[in-house]
Amino acid sequence: xxxxxxxxxxxxxxxxxxxxxxxxxxxxxxxxxLGKGFDKIxxxxxxxxxxxxxxxxxxxxxxxxxxxxxxxxxxRDIDVALAGDLLNxxxxxxxxxxxxxxxxxGQYGACSTMAQTLLVSSLLVEGxxxxxxxxxxxxxxxxxxxxxxxxxxxxxQRTPTSQWTVTGAGAAIVSKNGAGAVIHHVTIGxxxxxGITDINNMGAAMSPAAADTIxxxxxxxxxxxxxxxxxxxGDLGKVGSELLYEILEKDNINIRNNHKDCGLLIYDLxxxxxxxxxxxxxxxxxxxxxxxxxxxxxxxxxxxxFIATGALMSPTSTEQGQSIPGIAHLLNIKWK
Amino acid sequence: xxxxxxxxxxxxxxxxxxxxxxxxxxxxxxxxxLGKGFDKIxxxxxxxxxxxxxxxxxxxxxxxxxxxxxxxxxxRDIDVALAGDLLNxxxxxxxxxxxxxxxxxGQYGACSTMAQTLLVSSLLVEGxxxxxxxxxxxxxxxxxxxxxxxxxxxxxQRTPTSQWTVTGAGAAIVSKNGAGAVIHHVTIGxxxxxGITDINNMGAAMSPAAADTIxxxxxxxxxxxxxxxxxxxGDLGKVGSELLYEILEKDNINIRNNHKDCGLLIYDLxxxxxxxxxxxxxxxxxxxxxxxxxxxxxxxxxxxxFIATGALMSPTSTEQGQSIPGIAHLLNIKWK
Numbered sequence: 138x139x140x141x142x143x144x145x146x147x148x149x150x151x152x153x154x155x156x157x158x159x160x161x162x163x164x165x166x167x168x169x170x171l172g173k174g175f176d177k178i179x180x181x182x183x184x185x186x187x188x189x190x191x192x193x194x195x196x197x198x199x200x201x202x203x204x205x206x207x208x209x210x211x212x213r214d215i216d217v218a219l220a221g222d223l224l225n226x227x228x229x230x231x232x233x234x235x236x237x238x239x240x241x242x243g244q245y246g247a248c249s250t251m252a253q254t255l256l257v258s259s260l261l262v263e264g265x266x267x268x269x270x271x272x273x274x275x276x277x278x279x280x281x282x283x284x285x286x287x288x289x290x291x292x293x294q295r296t297p298t299s300q301w302t303v304t305g306a307g308a309a310i311v312s313k314n315g316a317g318a319v320i321h322h323v324t325i326g327x328x329x330x331x332g333i334t335d336i337n338n339m340g341a342a343m344s345p346a347a348a349d350t351i352x353x354x355x356x357x358x359x360x361x362x363x364x365x366x367x368x369x370x371g372d373l374g375k376v377g378s379e380l381l382y383e384i385l386e387k388d389n390i391n392i393r394n395n396h397k398d399c400g401l402l403i404y405d406l407x408x409x410x411x412x413x414x415x416x417x418x419x420x421x422x423x424x425x426x427x428x429x430x431x432x433x434x435x436x437x438x439x440x441x442x443f444i445a446t447g448a449l450m451s452p453t454s455t456e457q458g459q460s461i462p463g464i465a466h467l468l469n470i471k472w473k
Numbered sequence: 474x475x476x477x478x479x480x481x482x483x484x485x486x487x488x489x490x491x492x493x494x495x496x497x498x499x500x501x502x503x504x505x506x507l508g509k510g511f512d513k514i515x516x517x518x519x520x521x522x523x524x525x526x527x528x529x530x531x532x533x534x535x536x537x538x539x540x541x542x543x544x545x546x547x548x549r550d551i552d553v554a555l556a557g558d559l560l561n562x563x564x565x566x567x568x569x570x571x572x573x574x575x576x577x578x579g580q581y582g583a584c585s586t587m588a589q590t591l592l593v594s595s596l597l598v599e600g601x602x603x604x605x606x607x608x609x610x611x612x613x614x615x616x617x618x619x620x621x622x623x624x625x626x627x628x629x630q631r632t633p634t635s636q637w638t639v640t641g642a643g644a645a646i647v648s649k650n651g652a653g654a655v656i657h658h659v660t661i662g663x664x665x666x667x668g669i670t671d672i673n674n675m676g677a678a679m680s681p682a683a684a685d686t687i688x689x690x691x692x693x694x695x696x697x698x699x700x701x702x703x704x705x706x707g708d709l710g711k712v713g714s715e716l717l718y719e720i721l722e723k724d725n726i727n728i729r730n731n732h733k734d735c736g737l738l739i740y741d742l743x744x745x746x747x748x749x750x751x752x753x754x755x756x757x758x759x760x761x762x763x764x765x766x767x768x769x770x771x772x773x774x775x776x777x778x779f780i781a782t783g784a785l786m787s788p789t790s791t792e793q794g795q796s797i798p799g800i801a802h803l804l805n806i807k808w809k
Contacts, residue, residue, distance in 0.1 A: 139601040188793050225561040227581045231785035235798050240661035243581035245563045264600020265475040325576035449567035457524050462571050
């Protein structure tokens with residue numbers, strides 16, 4: 138049963154379980170601190186395909202294959218797939234999942250997509266719509282860079298606040314039965330826009346949304362940051378994480394002691410020239426579906442908050458002078 | 474409660490209700506056969522905004538306002554909003570709904586978005602996640618044309634199979650209580666790709682998906698086309714509708730007698746130079762949220778199938794020689 142707690146948070150009393158998950162990443166990610174945790178590494182940015190966009194679809198497929206394998210099921214056992222990505226018209230997802238023959242609901246949450254797809258999967262399983270639901274996302278440095286910024290060949294300089302789009306994908310299967318990490322609560326985020334217009338500073342644009350969702354969740358559940366082993370955000374990076382602390386501290390909420398950010402975990406910022414950190418749907422996707430879920434399943438992490446943030450602008454809205462709306466969705470995941 | 478019937482169809486036993494809906498359209502749509510049914514017409518393609526993209530967001534806002542007004546509620550009474558559109562990164566929706574402060578889940582289903590948002594809204598209400606959910610979509614001829622095809626100033630010729638993107642928006646509020654049209658069943662579509670590569674023939678690309686979903690629904694519910702007053706598709710247009718009949722007839726399913734298509738209803742094809750018919754998320758969105766729901770609420774239509782179809786390609790995937798994957802989601806809507 139799903140109980141609404143407070144204004145924004147839903148409690149899932151039957152506790153849907155993540156029975157399988159997979160993470161695939163590229164060369165730079167493999168060389169970072171979490172490299173050993175990924176199920177598969179593609180050292181070739183094209184992953185054997187003709188284009189980066191097709192490679193990104195292949196990353197999704199590989200992540201799904203690992204998730205299915207670990208869950209011990211086949212594509213036909215999945216009742217619904219939820220997937221999204223950063224590319225125009227979410228083509229990584231539609232081409233990536235095209236051949237699986239699974240009922241499909243495309244999602245768009247920008248870099249919040251791993252949280253969004255996992256959250257909706259959990260609600261559909263808990264609500265009785267599906268026995269097993271698949272949540273998938275991806276990003277690719279090369280496909281994102283040429284779509285959102287400049288052709289790679291241009292070799293543009295990056296600002297210190299800019300982030301590095303992760304080449305990677307994550308997939309997770311949520312089931313009403315089975316063993317694994319359990320979804321206890323979810324909080325659906327609201328669009329939050331404090332007027333940031335610098336597209337080289339996504340962390341700043343997304344941190345108010347993360348703060349809003351975390352505050353709403355803590356209020357609704359009457360809990361405090363220290364109740365959680367870690368509070369892990371998606372890709373706020375160095376700049377956005379610091380802003381998140383500052384915004385929350387205005388409400389006397391201190392998460393400095395147990396906050397982590399997937400964008401800061403995935404690269405060694407100085408060694409790997411990643412500036413303010415990793416970003417992209419594949420950042421929180423690949424980190425959740427390797428390092429974080431591995432640590433939950435081994436009992437190292439017993440109770441966590443996973444909050445992926447997204448920036449909902451497009452190059453067109455930016456050129457038209459619009460500010461960057463952010464969003465953040467939250468899941469409270471526990472070991473049993 | 475949600476019961477799975479057969480492999481693909483979900484029966485909603487508490488029967489969520491559409492308590493309010495709104496449709497906004499442009500000048501060409503106002504001059505068509507359904508013109509009198511829209512809640513508001515913008516005769517200016519910019520709707521008083523600086524850009525077509527911003528105008529499209531405004532169309533969404535206006536549709537939402539009418540839906541809220543007819544439902545007799547305020548934005549704060551809505552627990553979750555589901556919205557999507559055709560623009561890159563779905564900016565019509567994120568900017569359109571930015572100021573409402575409603576928990577938001579961005580959806581991407583191309584032209585199937587009205588069915589997808591309404592379907593997920595129904596499942597979230599039925600599953601206990603929300604008391605009231607808002608489903609919204611839009612499209613705009615000018616913003617779509619310049620993004621997917623050519624700058625308007627280019628004045629390109631259109632092929633006979635090409636469709637005309639509707640300038641319009643639809644919004645519907647699904648509630649667990651109240652009076653109005655009732656959602657009885659939903660079928661989530663699968664991605665279907667028969668290898669069509671002609672982007673000027675979207676109807677052909679989408680009709681196999683519509684056929685698949687209709688077949689699955691009829692199988693699952695053990696019903697036949699004549700059990701429904703109308704079977705209304707989103708925007709298959711003239712070419713896609715004929716193909717849909719042919720595909721279904723191979724399985725001895727004949728829907729010719731009671732099939733309608735929003736893309737054929739919205740324009741007088743010959744008088745209005747709309748070639749194969751209307752298209753875009755706003756086509757099925759604005760037609761459902763005016764003509765169709767009005768006819769259900771007045772008792773003229775008692776039991777219908779609404780199937781919106783989407784083509785999940787992008788200009789990039791097309792340039793890379795990929796075929797066009799289609800999808801179709803179905804709702805069985807009744808008067809009580």
